[in-house]
Amino acid sequence: MKNKKILVTAFFNFYCLVPLDFPIFAHEKLNVMENRRVRVRFAPSPTGPLHIGGVRTALFNYFFARQHGGDFILRIEDTDSQRFVPGAEEYINEALSWCGIKIDEGVIEGGRFAPYRQSERRTIYRQYAEQLVKTGHAYYAFDTPEELGERRKAAEATGKSFIYNYTIRNEMQTSLALSDEEVEKRIARGDQWVIRFKMPENEEVTMHDLIRGEVVVNTSTLDDKVLFKSVDMLPTYHLANITDDYLMEISHVIRGEEWLPSLPLHVLLYRAFGWTDKMPQFAHLPLLLKPTGNGKLSKRDGDKMGFPVFPLRWTSPEGEVSRGYREDGYFPEAFVNLLALLGWNPGTEQELFSMDELIQQFSLEHVNKSGARFDPDKAKWFNHQYLMRKSDGEVAAQYLQVLEEKGIKTNIEKAEQIVALMKNRVNFVHEIWDKATFFFERPSVYDETSVRKFWKEDVPAIMNELIALFESISTFEASIIEERLVAFIKEKEFSMGKVMNALRLCLLGNSNGPNAADVCAIIGKDEAIARLKQAISSI
RNA sequence: GGCCUGUUCGUCUAGGGGUUAGGACGCAAGGUUUUCAUCCUUGUAACAGGGGUUCGAUUCCCCUACAGGCUACCA
Numbered sequence: 001m002k003n004k005k006i007l008v009t010a011f012f013n014f015y016c017l018v019p020l021d022f023p024i025f026a027h028e029k030l031n032v033m034e035n036r037r038v039r040v041r042f043a044p045s046p047t048g049p050l051h052i053g054g055v056r057t058a059l060f061n062y063f064f065a066r067q068h069g070g071d072f073i074l075r076i077e078d079t080d081s082q083r084f085v086p087g088a089e090e091y092i093n094e095a096l097s098w099c100g101i102k103i104d105e106g107v108i109e110g111g112r113f114a115p116y117r118q119s120e121r122r123t124i125y126r127q128y129a130e131q132l133v134k135t136g137h138a139y140y141a142f143d144t145p146e147e148l149g150e151r152r153k154a155a156e157a158t159g160k161s162f163i164y165n166y167t168i169r170n171e172m173q174t175s176l177a178l179s180d181e182e183v184e185k186r187i188a189r190g191d192q193w194v195i196r197f198k199m200p201e202n203e204e205v206t207m208h209d210l211i212r213g214e215v216v217v218n219t220s221t222l223d224d225k226v227l228f229k230s231v232d233m234l235p236t237y238h239l240a241n242i243t244d245d246y247l248m249e250i251s252h253v254i255r256g257e258e259w260l261p262s263l264p265l266h267v268l269l270y271r272a273f274g275w276t277d278k279m280p281q282f283a284h285l286p287l288l289l290k291p292t293g294n295g296k297l298s299k300r301d302g303d304k305m306g307f308p309v310f311p312l313r314w315t316s317p318e319g320e321v322s323r324g325y326r327e328d329g330y331f332p333e334a335f336v337n338l339l340a341l342l343g344w345n346p347g348t349e350q351e352l353f354s355m356d357e358l359i360q361q362f363s364l365e366h367v368n369k370s371g372a373r374f375d376p377d378k379a380k381w382f383n384h385q386y387l388m389r390k391s392d393g394e395v396a397a398q399y400l401q402v403l404e405e406k407g408i409k410t411n412i413e414k415a416e417q418i419v420a421l422m423k424n425r426v427n428f429v430h431e432i433w434d435k436a437t438f439f440f441e442r443p444s445v446y447d448e449t450s451v452r453k454f455w456k457e458d459v460p461a462i463m464n465e466l467i468a469l470f471e472s473i474s475t476f477e478a479s480i481i482e483e484r485l486v487a488f489i490k491e492k493e494f495s496m497g498k499v500m501n502a503l504r505l506c507l508l509g510n511s512n513g514p515n516a517a518d519v520c521a522i523i524g525k526d527e528a529i530a531r532l533k534q535a536i537s538s539i
Numbered sequence: 540g541g542c543c544u545g546u547u548c549g550u551c552u553a554g555g556g557g558u559u560a561g562g563a564c565g566c567a568a569g570g571u572u573u574u575c576a577u578c579c580u581u582g583u584a585a586c587a588g589g590g591g592u593u594c595g596a597u598u599c600c601c602c603u604a605c606a607g608g609c610u611a612c613c614a
Contacts, residue, residue: 044614045614047613079613080613083614143612148612160541161541161610163610212544215543217543218542221543225611226611228612232612238614241614257608258607259609260544261610287608296608338551343551345552347553349553349561349562351564368551368552370606371545371546372550373551374551377550378563381565382564422576424577425577426576489573496572497573497574498573499573500574504573504574510574511573511575512574512575512576514575
C-alpha cells in the first residue's frame with residue numbers, strides 16, 4: 001500500500017518537474033507498449049465513389065484488425081453538408097463487401113458506439129468544442145468569410161501567405177479580444193461564428209508514426225484550424241475525427257499520407273482534451289500515384305488511361321458513368337491481392353495471397369514510405385493468375401452468364417469444356433467469349449495471314465479427305481478424333497502443322513487457338529464438316 | 540511561396556557499411572507444342588546528383604535536384 005503511494009508521488013513529481021512538452025511525449029510513448037484491444041476504423045466521407053486508394057486503406061485497416069483479433073469499424077464522416085453525394089454511402093458499403101471485408105461496427109451493423117454516421121452524432125461535438133474554449137485551447141471567432149478572403153488577398157498581394165494563427169488572431173474579432181458579454185451577445189443575436197483551435201506559438205511537436213518514425217513540426221508554422229462552425233452547427237473533420245476516435249476507443253489510425261500534415265493538430269487536440277493516454281497510434285500510408293505522368297491517382301485518370309480507378313461502376317447524379325473493377329471482370333480476390341501489394345510487401349517472394357494469408361502476413365513494418373504507381377498491366381496479370389487457378393466449373397458458371405447476355409443458351413457441360421480450353425489464354429471471363437465466339441458461330445471471315453501461311457494449293461483436297469474421315473468416326477470424341485487425325489496424317493506422310501493449322505483455320509477462321517480435335521468434339525460432327533465445306537468453297 | 544514526406548531496373552518491390560544489388564510485371568530470345576496460350580530457360584534494365592563519415596557507402600549524415608502531399612468555416 002505504502003509503496004504504491006510512493007510510486008504515485010514519484011510519478012507525479014516527474015510529471016511536473018520536467019518541461020511541459022516532455023512528460024506528455026513520454027506518456028504517448030507509453031502508449032506504444034500498452035496492451036489494448038485493437039480497434040481500427042475506416043472513415044470515408046460520402047462525397048462520391050470510393051477510389052482504389054481508399055479501398056486499399058480500408059484493406060490495410062482490415063488486415064491489421066483481423067490479424068490482431070480486433071475490430072474493424074466503418075464510420076461515415078459526413079460533416080460536410082455541402083459535398084454530400086447521394087448514393088455514395090451505399091457505394092462504400094457495397095464496395096467493401098465485394099472485397100470481402102466484414103465490418104464489425106458500422107451504420108448497417110450497429111455496435112456499442114452507435115451511431116456511426118457523424119451527421120447523427122452532431123449533438124455531441126459542440127460540448128467538446130466548448131470544453132476547449134473553457135480550458136483556453138480554443139476560442140470563438142466572428143470573422144466573415146468575406147473578411148477572411150480579403151485578408152488572404154491582401155497578404156498575397158505583399159507576397160506573404162495568410163496564416164490565421166498567433167500572429168494575427170489578436171487583431172481579429174474573437175473571444176480572445178472581446179468581452180464575455182460581447183461574445184454572448186453576438187451569439188445570441190445570431191451572428192455567424194466559428195470555434196478555432198488556439199495553436200500554440202513556437203513549440204516543437206514530436207510525433208511518432210508507425211511507418212515513418214519520428215516527425216517533428218514547429219507549431220508556429222501551423223494555423224488556428226476551425227473546429228466547429230455555426231453555419232450548420234457541425235464540427236469540421238478534425239474535431240469530429242478526434243472526438244469520435246476517442247469515444248469509439250480507436251487504438252490505431254491507419255490512413256493516407258495526405259493526413260500527415262494535420263497530425264500535429266490532432267496530437268495537440270488529444271493533449272488539449274487530456275486524452276493522451278487514449279491517443280491512438282498513427283500510421284500514414286504512401287499514396288497511390290497515376291501510372292504515367294505526375295500526381296496522385298484521381299478520378300479522371302481511369303477513363304483517360306483505360307483502366308478503372310473505382311472498385312465498382314459508378315453513375316454520378318449527373319449521369320456520368322465511371323468503370324469499375326467488378327464490371328471490368330476482375331475477381332474480387334485478384335483485386336484485393338493486387339491492391340495489397342501496392343505499398344506493402346510480405347518480405348518474401350510470394351505474390352499470390354488469399355484474404356486469410358494477407359490477414360496473417362500483413363505487417364505495418366513492411367509498408368513502404370514512398371508512393372506507388374499503379375500498373376494496369378500487372379493488374380491484368382493478377383486476374384489471369386486467379387482465372388487459371390479457378391476450377392472450370394466456377395469459371396463456367398460466370399461464362400454462362402456472359403453467354404446469356406449475348407443471347408446464347410447452352411449447357412454447363414459445354415461451357416466447362418470451353419473454359420478448360422480457354423482459361424489460360426485470357427485474362428478475364430468475358431474474354432472467353434471475345435476470343436472464342438467460334439464455338440457458337442461459324443467463321444464468316446478467314447484471317448489473312450493464316451490463309452497465306454497455311455492455305456496452300458493442295459490443302460482443299462486434304463480438307464476434303466478430312467470430311468470423309470470425320471464422317472467415318474462414329475464416336476465423335478476429342479481423343480478419338482485426335483487419334484484418327486494423327487493416324488491419317490502419318491499414313492499420308494503430311495506434316496502435323498500443315499494439316500492441323502489448315503483444319504484450325506477452317507474451324508475457327510484463324511490458325512491460332514485451341515487444339516482442333518477438341519474444338520471438333522465441342523462443336524460436333526455435323527458442324528465440323530459444314531465448316532470444312534464452307535472453307536473449301538469460300539477461301 | 541511555406542510546412543511535411545519521399546527517391547533501388549520503365550513499373551511494383553527485396554536488400555542493406557564489403558552482394559555477380561535478388562524477385563515480379565512488361566519487353567526480347569530460346570525450348571516444349573500442330574498454331575496460339577500455358578509452362579520452362581535465358582536476356583534486358585536500377586541504387587537521383589554532390590559533399591561528408593569510413594579502410595570501404597547504394598546502405599549512415601548533410602546539401603541540392605526531382606517527385607508527392609498539405610496549406611478552406613473540405614475530408
